[in-house]
Amino acid sequence: MLLLIPGPVQTRPETRAAMAQDIAPWDNDFRPTYAAIREQVRAIAGGQEGVHATLPLQGCGHFIMEAAIRTFVPAGGKLLIAQNGSYADRALRLATEAGRQVVALPGPDTRPVTAEEISAALAADPAISHVAIVHHETGSGIVNDPEVIGPAVRAAGRRLILDSVSAFGALPVDLAAHPEIDAVLFTSGKCLEGLPGIGFAVARIDSVTAAAGNAGSWSFDLSDVYQHALRAGWGSFRFTPAVQALAAFQVALGIYAAEGGQPARLARYRENMRVLRDGVQALGLTPYLDARHQGPVILTVHQPADPAFALQPFVDALKARGVLISNFHNTKVPTFRIGCIGAITPDDMRGAVAAIGGALDALGVRQREAA
Numbered sequence: 398m399l400l401l402i403p404g405p406v407q408t409r410p411e412t413r414a415a416m417a418q419d420i421a422p423w424d425n426d427f428r429p430t431y432a433a434i435r436e437q438v439r440a441i442a443g444g445q446e447g448v449h450a451t452l453p454l455q456g457c458g459h460f461i462m463e464a465a466i467r468t469f470v471p472a473g474g475k476l477l478i479a480q481n482g483s484y485a486d487r488a489l490r491l492a493t494e495a496g497r498q499v500v501a502l503p504g505p506d507t508r509p510v511t512a513e514e515i516s517a518a519l520a521a522d523p524a525i526s527h528v529a530i531v532h533h534e535t536g537s538g539i540v541n542d543p544e545v546i547g548p549a550v551r552a553a554g555r556r557l558i559l560d561s562v563s564a565f566g567a568l569p570v571d572l573a574a575h576p577e578i579d580a581v582l583f584t585s586g587k588c589l590e591g592l593p594g595i596g597f598a599v600a601r602i603d604s605v606t607a608a609a610g611n612a613g614s615w616s617f618d619l620s621d622v623y624q625h626a627l628r629a630g631w632g633s634f635r636f637t638p639a640v641q642a643l644a645a646f647q648v649a650l651g652i653y654a655a656e657g658g659q660p661a662r663l664a665r666y667r668e669n670m671r672v673l674r675d676g677v678q679a680l681g682l683t684p685y686l687d688a689r690h691q692g693p694v695i696l697t698v699h700q701p702a703d704p705a706f707a708l709q710p711f712v713d714a715l716k717a718r719g720v721l722i723s724n725f726h727n728t729k730v731p732t733f734r735i736g737c738i739g740a741i742t743p744d745d746m747r748g749a750v751a752a753i754g755g756a757l758d759a760l761g762v763r764q765r766e767a768a
């Protein structure tokens with residue numbers, strides 16, 4: 398089966414194989430693995446030793462996002478969220494339920510937020526202490542670029558939290574050049590092509606140190622994760638980790654480096670996207686985004702107008718042809734989405750396009766323009 402979803406992604410057999418063992422996370426044979434992972438992901442984030450620290454947390458992307466919001470936005474602080482997609486909606490809910498004051502900057506999920514919009518929102522409300530953006534919005538496929546937004550946040554003297562869960566490893570992040578970023582967040586199971594189970598924050602040490610006592614939760618306190626590392630060492634976890642997923646992640650990071658790191662991964666995903674986007678258009682389907690706003694991670698496609706089309710039967714027909722896509726959509730209008738990330742190649746995408754054509758024919762979908 399070819400998994401074309403934006404996480405958990407298709408992985409390499411060597412990566413999955415590393416999970417087939419029993420491991421004690423505190424064992425002296427395993428601690429160097431964990432410590433090395435922390436250094437490797439800090440390097441991918443463009444972080445610097447002594448300035449940035451990798452602070453992992455057990456669990457999914459929502460958990461690390463909640464931890465970052467609780468840790469960096471103090472209880473009296475105010476968080477501006479560029480609300481241009483369904484993952485931004487999720488960040489808004491996490492922040493609200495953590496009791497933080499939240500200001501939404503609503504925008505369409507068909508284009509990135511602009512530096513001007515962020516600057517205006519910050520000028521209008523001096524009480525805003527932090528800004529959160531979703532790097533790649535997994536609900537539609539747009540990219541909010543920290544290279545564009547970061548300078549606006551920095552100029553206004555505020556702090557930036559970057560949800561890079563579906564972008565990190567493919568789209569570049571350069572923390573050393575962005576002192577306004579408190580933390581970049583990501584997980585083991587998306588563009589770094591590991592198995593799910595661990596969230597990561599690569600965070601500024603000065604911000605983390607200043608954040609002691611903010612979280613209001615022991616489990617979700619990244620400053621406590623940092624303090625624990627100082628006490629017990631960088632190879633030590635506070636609580637039981639998904640240790641097999643960590644072992645697999647080390648293999649995935651080795652594959653990442655051997656492939657050529659971030660530029661090579663982005664180039665492969667871009668080519669996956671090009672083949673897929675051209676292919677679905679040739680089948681008569683309409684992409685949701687303009688080409689200029691199309692990121693490399695997921696392709697969102699309008700559901701066809703033909704009454705013979707329905708999402709679940711389409712997903713089933715595709716699955717029967719060896720391709721699995723999401724059976725839900727995150728846009729207001731009916732769409733479906735296809736992931737271009739994971740251990741997949743442009744040839745896989747050519748196969749996927751053929752499968753999509755076959756599934757549409759099998760369902761008798763002739764009117765393929767947007768519903």
Ligand SMILES: *Cc1c(COP(=O)(O)O)cnc(C)c1O
Nearest residue numbers: 457458459484533535560562563
């Ligand atoms: C996947 C994702 C998350 C987290 O999702 P989980 O299901 O909690 O792992 C957060 N933000 C973005 C942009 C994502 O793509």
